[in-house]
Amino acid sequence: MNLIILSGPNYQEYTEKFERYYRLMKNELFELEKESTTDIMEVYEYLIGHEYTNDFRNLCKHGVSRTLTKYSKCRYQTNNLFYRILMPFKEEDINSEPLIKIYHDVLYDDEILKIKTLALENMNDAHVKSVDGKDDVLEEKTRSGQVYWISEVDAVEYFDALNTRIESFTGFSTKTAEQYQIVNYGLGGHYLPHHDSFAKGTENVEFGNRLVTVLFYLTDVQNDGYTSFPLLNINAPVDKGAALVWNNLHMSNGQLFYESLHGSCPLLKGNKWIMTKWLYEEGQHLPYNWKNK
Numbered sequence: 444m445n446l447i448i449l450s451g452p453n454y455q456e457y458t459e460k461f462e463r464y465y466r467l468m469k470n471e472l473f474e475l476e477k478e479s480t481t482d483i484m485e486v487y488e489y490l491i492g493h494e495y496t497n498d499f500r501n502l503c504k505h506g507v508s509r510t511l512t513k514y515s516k517c518r519y520q521t522n523n524l525f526y527r528i529l530m531p532f533k534e535e536d537i538n539s540e541p542l543i544k545i546y547h548d549v550l551y552d553d554e555i556l557k558i559k560t561l562a563l564e565n566m567n568d569a570h571v572k573s574v575d576g577k578d579d580v581l582e583e584k585t586r587s588g589q590v591y592w593i594s595e596v597d598a599v600e601y602f603d604a605l606n607t608r609i610e611s612f613t614g615f616s617t618k619t620a621e622q623y624q625i626v627n628y629g630l631g632g633h634y635l636p637h638h639d640s641f642a643k644g645t646e647n648v649e650f651g652n653r654l655v656t657v658l659f660y661l662t663d664v665q666n667d668g669y670t671s672f673p674l675l676n677i678n679a680p681v682d683k684g685a686a687l688v689w690n691n692l693h694m695s696n697g698q699l700f701y702e703s704l705h706g707s708c709p710l711l712k713g714n715k716w717i718m719t720k721w722l723y724e725e726g727q728h729l730p731y732n733w734k735n736k
């Protein structure tokens with residue numbers, strides 16, 4: 444590329460050239476910017492008209508004013524596991540009722556890479572799993588993203604260790620859990636507030652209901668795309684390698700924890716990847732019998 448020198452006898456010609464290049468570059472940058480961002484108001488307008496969406500919208504847009512309580516602490520957690528003395532979990536309390544915690548750095552970069560590669564080969568448009576095991580296509584406005592259910596049988600080497608790790612930091616069995624679900628949200632991708640557990644009478648006959656959600660973040664997302672709990676006024680930040688863990692049911696009787704209502708704020712820039720594991724009632728040490736609740 445020739446340098447444009449804005450002085451000397453060809454000053455006029457060079458200035459015109461410079462202006463032309465400048466305009467071209469500006470347009471180019473503008474187009475690039477347009478591709479990687481989306482109109483915030485457009486996405487939020489889209490969310491109007493749904494139950495709880497005002498709270499959800501405000502929370503997504505204005506963030507959180509969470510009051511710290513005596514529960515809000517973070518610690519190195521060993522859960523009385525011998526080898527975790529050397530490598531404790533970084534546990535952060537988010538809420539007490541229902542219990543919500545973040546475990547930082549529990550999914551490693553090489554695992555994230557493998558999981559994304561596996562998922563990319565098998566992505567489908569977002570579906571929701573119904574109790575009878577069939578997939579229902581979700582209304583587009585409720586959730587927009589690409590979904591992949593990983594069969595652990597096909598990828599034992601990735602998931603054996605992870606199952607054990609989940610059991611260590613949650614204290615719950617993964618033996619009756621669902622397969623791992625991977626979701627990729629693009630621009631404007633979101634998930635309106637919902638409960639993860641199944642409605643009464645529609646639980647899984649073998650394993651009961653979704654007791655605990657373990658949500659791993661496979662990417663960092665700056666300033667948006669939070670997992671938001673509108674009834675608790677909480678936005679959880681998207682922190683690559685962390686797992687957000689919460690109870691969907693009351694641990695004393697298995698009834699729905701209404702306040703566990705949550706969604707994913709619209710993604711306004713970049714890309715958000717998550718992986719979810721739902722732990723079921725069956726096979727856990729619970730003070731109630733889920734079959735007779």
Ligand SMILES: O=C(O)CCC(=O)C(=O)O
Nearest residue numbers: 634669670706707717719
């Ligand atoms: O993407 C998120 O932050 C939330 C996802 C979620 O709620 C779900 O998959 O059930």
Ligand SMILES: [Fe+2]
Nearest residue numbers: 637638639705
């Ligand atoms: Fe959810």
